Amino acid sequence: MYRARPAGEPAAFAARISRREEPGERLSRSDADAAAAESAAGRRVFLAMTHAGAAPAGASGASYRPCPGPAEVSDSFARVSAGDLVAELG
Helix, strand or coil, X not given: CCCXXXXXXXXXXXXXXXXXXXXXXXXXXXXXXXXXXXXXCCCEEEEECCCCXXXXXXXXXXXXXXCXXXXXCCCCEEEECHHHHHHHHC
């Protein structure tokens, strides 16, 4: 599971992910879903999920799934596509 470092810069976090560095910890799918939901609860976040299992209570923001399917995030999340993410760069 990748987590931003407390004093880290967003660009450094994105660079760690894009370089596919080892994540800070490896969790089973159900543990990762629970940890993501706990981290995001009550906050505005961007969730990038390979499996739709995280359901953060009181959270909002955007969610992205590379392989779309049924999602278990609330309506307070905007579901975005790869094209949506690229359009934000332009």
